[in-house]
Amino acid sequence: MNKCHIAYLACAAALLGTGLGAAPSAAGHKVHLVKPGESIQKAVDNALPGDTVLLAHGTHHGSVDVTTPGLTLRGMGRGTVLVPEAGAGATTLPAPTLPTATAGAARATGSCAAAGNGICVTGTKEHGVDGVTIASLTVTGFAKTGVHALEADRLTVRNVTAVRNGVWGIATERSARGVFRGNTARDNGDAGLFLANTVKEEEGASDTGGTVVERNRLEGNRIGVTIRRLRNLTVAGNHLTGNCAAVFVVGDENKPKAGLVTVRENRIERNNKSCPKTARLDALQGSGIVLTGTEDNLITQNVIRDNVGTSPLSGGIVVFKSFVGTPSERNRISDNLLEGNSPADLVNTDPGEGNTFQGNSCLTSKPAGLC
Template identity: 95%
Template sequence: MNKCHIAYLACAAALLGTGLGAAPSSAGHTVHLVSPGESIQKAVDSARPGDTVLLAHGTHRGSVDVTTPGLTLRGMGRGTVLVPGAGATTVPTGTAGAERAAGSCAAAGNGICVAGTKDHGVDDVTIASLTVTGFAKTGIHANEADRLTVRNVTAVRNGVWGIATERSARGVFRGNTARDNGDAGLFLANTVKEEEGATDTGGTVVERNRLEGNRIGVTVRRLRNLTVAGNHLTGNCAAVFVVGDENKPKAGLVTVRENRIERNNKSCPKTARLDALQGSGIVLTGTEDNLITHNVIRDNVGTSPLSGGIVVFKSFVGTTSERNRISDNLLEGNSPADLVNTDPGEGNTFQGNSCLSSKPAGLC
């Protein structure tokens, strides 16, 4: 494997002071070093599949469109920071759903965009080891991206989502921190622009992330075949939302396991699509065949219809949740109850959970 790809700090040290550098490797892949003040987009545009664009420590300004498959865009840790460029419009945190007229994804107010199309997917891209903050819409946004990896990224105070994907499959989101974003820290969906049935992600994994202070920690919307595991979610208005609607195929087959979900008691006002939120641990609404197991869910307290430790809720368009299994979770101190089932859907089961309160009674 390319030594520069493995030992990028050493390579960076060799290239610092030379401006925008490129280090060839015996494997034919190249590391393109970008120092603060230089053009990330220029390096990305000149890279070939398999290359690495390495961002040096410091503050970089501007948005980036990635359209080359197999590219790695990597920083040197949290101290590599990407912020909007001079003259860019920013949106204060809390203005969820903000939209701007846009040409490219980056021009729409996003930070890093993996910008595929239906006819040209951008596959096998990795984004790692950097901070992206202050963008009007999304820190990292991917569309039509197969096998996208986002790891060790800090997405902070972006106007809508911290990290988001649409029409993408087989992604890995591991070891990231998403904090104080206007809507979801991590947002994964089929599409937000059209009414369509749920799509199969082919086993996308969201694991070992820290999601704090967002409106929702993780939103899984109109998707199937996905795992959310080993994450720590605290201080959000709601921790995990698995969301479906009346479209076919129905959303579901999501596993939510071994997460620590505590004190998600931030208060968020009602929006056009969703009731006011506070004190929601895991919410299933309009979905089927999900497994919610071995989570620790504590002290999520609120008075919203969606408040509680684990909540099964008929969707706002009237679609029921069916055949969901809620088993072997530890719940305590959640209000109005540890387990809440207000959905008339059939086949939802609650077994082996350690809890003290439920609505209706008898679920514990």
């Protein structure tokens, strides 16, 4: 048992028997303990900026809206599990569909639960929710998303296990300067991690201010991580396996164009699950890293092995013109180790200018000569 877990248990023991308790922390902020069967939402609503809502080990039912800046919502590890209320939007993972305009807009439909999400960090353009942390818990079985954030600045999601949610495991819209570290997203209907400007409107890519996605395990999802219509972020040190596709960096015809994404030092292996075609995207299987309609990205020092499929998007690293006809430009693919990928380790079907392939260790490419 590690020291951190012992500290959590000590805190919980001090509060057990007091109901929905609160105790001062060393910095003057309070810790609000919630035991299974008690209301997480009540604790969150009673908390002040800087407080921690601590979920005890066990199964908690229901969804929760977080609108208080600086709040920490933390469990005691994977054994702290959040599931839907009985009959309130649990999912059996039907065939994946494209997100609708209400997929993440919890407040617009009245609550996080009404939108089919587990934990919602929800701000507005006028009043963002800054500095929230979600940590050390499992969220599973929700119809849409395990953890969803909207207009959240400096959000941290760490050591969260998001499993078998209907659309996304962990997702953000209109958010910046986030940190997503040490999470596990497994067997979700669409992306394990989904970061986007917005799913409701057509607009140019937004600058994330340096969001970091690192040391996560993404397994058995439709797509491991999707970066959609964003600029200025890093995806590093993650392990992606068993997805239909591992990493998608996606843009379109809007301005500013998506790009300035660094994808480095990831292990991307055997992403050979088969996923059917959708209204906007071809069938997926065997895709390592896909760049489509995006610019000025750096793909470097990744290990990409044994991703095999027959989709137009299959291959180790694939540069692909977007489905709306926007070319990818000035992307640098360098110093990656690729082997056993099919139809090829490197695939470039994009007519865009300035895409370069240098220093990669690989055997096959389409067209020939990229290795």
